[in-house]
Amino acid sequence: MSSDSEPRRDLRLSGLHKRYSNGFTAVKSLDLVIPQGSFFALLGPSGCGKTTTLRMVAGLEEVTAGTIKIGDQDITGEKPFRRPVNTVFQNYALFPHLTIAENIEFGPKRRGVKESASQVKEILELTELTEQAGKKPAQLSGGQQQRVALARALINRPEVLLLDEPLGALDLKLRRSMQGELKRIQEEVGLTFVHVTHDQEEAMTMADTVAVMNQGEIEQLGSPYELYTNPQTTFVANFLGRSNLIKGTVVGREGSGADAVVKVDMYGTVVSIKQGRVHTDSTEGWIGIRPEKLLIQPEGTSLADPGNHFSSAVVIGASYLGVSTEYVLKMPWGQELMCFEQNRGVRGGLVELGTKVDVSWRQEYVFLLDSSQDAQAGREEE
Amino acid sequence: MHRAGNWIGKHLMITLGILVLIYMYIPNFVVALMSFNDSSGSRNLYQFQAFTWDNWLNPCEPNGMCESLRVSVEIALVATIVATILGTLASFALVRHRFEGRSTMNLLIFLPMATPEIVMGSSLLALFVAAGMGGSLGFVTILIAHILFCLSFVVVTVRTRLAGLDSNLEKAAMDLYANEWQTFWRITFPLVFPGILAAALLAFSLSFDDFIITNLNSGTTVTFPMFVWGSAQRGIPMQVNVIGTAMFLISLVIVAAGEIGARRRAKMLAQR
Numbered sequence: 001m002s003s004d005s006e007p008r009r010d011l012r013l014s015g016l017h018k019r020y021s022n023g024f025t026a027v028k029s030l031d032l033v034i035p036q037g038s039f040f041a042l043l044g045p046s047g048c049g050k051t052t053t054l055r056m057v058a059g060l061e062e063v064t065a066g067t068i069k070i071g072d073q074d075i076t077g078e079k080p081f082r083r084p085v086n087t088v089f090q091n092y093a094l095f096p097h098l099t100i101a102e103n104i105e106f107g108p109k110r111r112g113v114k115e116s117a118s119q120v121k122e123i124l125e126l127t128e129l130t131e132q133a134g135k136k137p138a139q140l141s142g143g144q145q146q147r148v149a150l151a152r153a154l155i156n157r158p159e160v161l162l163l164d165e166p167l168g169a170l171d172l173k174l175r176r177s178m179q180g181e182l183k184r185i186q187e188e189v190g191l192t193f194v195h196v197t198h199d200q201e202e203a204m205t206m207a208d209t210v211a212v213m214n215q216g217e218i219e220q221l222g223s224p225y226e227l228y229t230n231p232q233t234t235f236v237a238n239f240l241g242r243s244n245l246i247k248g249t250v251v252g253r254e255g256s257g258a259d260a261v262v263k264v265d266m267y268g269t270v271v272s273i274k275q276g277r278v279h280t281d282s283t284e285g286w287i288g289i290r291p292e293k294l295l296i297q298p299e300g301t302s303l304a305d306p307g308n309h310f311s312s313a314v315v316i317g318a319s320y321l322g323v324s325t326e327y328v329l330k331m332p333w334g335q336e337l338m339c340f341e342q343n344r345g346v347r348g349g350l351v352e353l354g355t356k357v358d359v360s361w362r363q364e365y366v367f368l369l370d371s372s373q374d375a376q377a378g379r380e381e382e
Numbered sequence: 383m384h385r386a387g388n389w390i391g392k393h394l395m396i397t398l399g400i401l402v403l404i405y406m407y408i409p410n411f412v413v414a415l416m417s418f419n420d421s422s423g424s425r426n427l428y429q430f431q432a433f434t435w436d437n438w439l440n441p442c443e444p445n446g447m448c449e450s451l452r453v454s455v456e457i458a459l460v461a462t463i464v465a466t467i468l469g470t471l472a473s474f475a476l477v478r479h480r481f482e483g484r485s486t487m488n489l490l491i492f493l494p495m496a497t498p499e500i501v502m503g504s505s506l507l508a509l510f511v512a513a514g515m516g517g518s519l520g521f522v523t524i525l526i527a528h529i530l531f532c533l534s535f536v537v538v539t540v541r542t543r544l545a546g547l548d549s550n551l552e553k554a555a556m557d558l559y560a561n562e563w564q565t566f567w568r569i570t571f572p573l574v575f576p577g578i579l580a581a582a583l584l585a586f587s588l589s590f591d592d593f594i595i596t597n598l599n600s601g602t603t604v605t606f607p608m609f610v611w612g613s614a615q616r617g618i619p620m621q622v623n624v625i626g627t628a629m630f631l632i633s634l635v636i637v638a639a640g641e642i643g644a645r646r647r648a649k650m651l652a653q654r
Contacts, residue, residue, distance in 0.1 A: 060553045060556065060557065080556040080557050081557070081559045081560060081561055085557075087553075087554070091548070093548065093550040093551050094554075095551060095569060096573070097573060106558050107558040110558060110560045110561075152558065153558075156558070
């Protein structure tokens with residue numbers, strides 16, 4: 001870690017652009033500042049340009065336009081072996097003909113580090129691989145190989161560590177434990193980690209800041225909490241968790257400054273949305289409500305929670321998941337909405353299919369998106 | 383009788399396997415046996431007369447045989463080295479670089495493998511004569527011909543190995559501060575080497591026992607296969623069997639060494 005007197009060594013991408021020779025544009029004028037020492041995630045579906053971005057930072061892919069800087073040092077045209085950057089590859093890319101110790105020692109040896117043996121010993125201990133030192137990569141399990149890949153990069157103490165879907169090849173249980181492990185190591189060594197993944201849960205668990213990428217551009221950047229509670233585009237709303245998007249018309253504005261609200265009519269119910277959660281200037285918009293923010297109550301019984309509500313929705317589907325139940329509701333105007341309910345035992349059972357229910361929500365959780373965007377964007381294929 | 387039938391039924395797979403093996407190895411066995419045949423004073427050279435060590439003690443007794451063997455080994459060695467180097471370079475170009483006419487190039491390289499040897503041999507002869515080398519057919523023309531037909535096989539073998547190599551390994555090496563040169567010698571080459579070695583062994587054996595193309599382009603030079611062919615008209619000297627057996631034993635040792643290495647690696651893998 002650097003003291004305050006040293007200049008900050010943030011990773012700065014300015015106008016970074018990648019166009020392949022076949023005409024495909026993978027990354028479109030990306031501007032991004034990744035603060036030194038942070039755990040940063042680039043999240044997006046496959047083909048969104050996140051891996052290309054990572055490879056440009058590593059120097060494994062040529063930059064079409066724009067610059068890459070660490071602090072004030074421009075590394076845009078630098079050869080990969082001259083950058084203070086190391087990568088943990090997607091399938092680890094361990095050298096099959098070298099032992100674990102030789103794999104880890106590869107970087108220090110190329111840089112001509114003299115005391116590499118003691119460094120190797122140290123990093124083997126940190127990653128709990130001491131007993132595997134003499135083995136070949138093929139003799140290790142997936143989780144062990146993953147740790148070798150991490151050790152091989154970390155031993156070089158790069159200023160930026162790039163992780164390309166590092167946990168993609170592991171099974172769910174191992175992935176969960178490695179998520180914690182990675183986070184712990186990052187906090188211990190204090191290096192900048194840039195983590196590329198398509199797994200929103202992985203990004204949200206580990207990263208301080210997440211940038212959601214789509215079609216070569218960053219859709220939104222922020223903390224996992226900001227991204228989830230206040231998405232700015234339909235893509236983010238659907239890709240990070242799930243969202244109900246309902247068509248609405250702006251009917252008026254009230255207040256000013258921080259208290260300003262936009263009033264939106266959706267099928268007869270008027271919702272007041274804070275200006276900070278409104279992401280369109282148009283008079284039409286998508287009103288977004290997260291499924292777990294919707295509360296349902298069989299018609300005729302009193303609503304537990306104050307707020308906006310609709311009546312006459314019909315339960316047409318229910319998936320019981322143990323901790324929670326996912327209901328599908330058919331609204332009077334024909335649209336289907338999702339509603340996730342914690343199974344806290346308040347209701348004393350599931351709501352029967354075909355039951356007419358009232359639906360309520362607190363309007364401070366609602367967000368308004370631009371109606372020109374595709375309501376299906378970012379939704380997983382089902 | 384019934385019992386025997388039962389036994390065979392139970393062991394049908396292994397019985398068939400052994401029969402096939404016997405079928406495959408009888409010629410080698412006969413060659414080895416004949417290398418100890420004392421044929422002196424007999425007219426029928428293809429019959430075992432009496433046991434002797436003489437053939438093994440004086441392998442070079444037949445006139446010109448060891449000379450032809452030396453020529454064959456020399457040609458095979460040089461052809462192997464040149465074809466392996468050229469073929470390996472060609473494989474790298476074909477696998478690693480995108481260039482205009484790459485697929486045509488691929489096809490053109492494989493075509494000689496499908497060309498009948500007799501056609502290739504006679505067209506080469508025509509070429510050599512047209513090039514004014516008709517009077518000096520010999521070591522050099524044989525060598526040119528051998529490098530030519532070995533090339534395709536080398537490219538096929540090395541190409542397969544190279545195509546199976548994860549290019550991320552090289553990227554990882556570059557990422558870990560290895561420059562292009564170090565990446566090649568520490569990562570790419572060691573990983574492709576088994577393919578190159580296999581290609582070289584294949585090239586050597588192809589060159590060593592080629593007869594058809596060699597015979598057409600050899601002039602007065604005599605290679606070992608040509609010597610055997612020539613002497614077969616009169617009666618093969620028993621020493622030919624000595625050479626044959628020795629060659630067989632050498633390849634047996636190479637194969638066994640490879641197998642032991644592979645088993646050791648497999649054993650290491652099993653210790654997970």
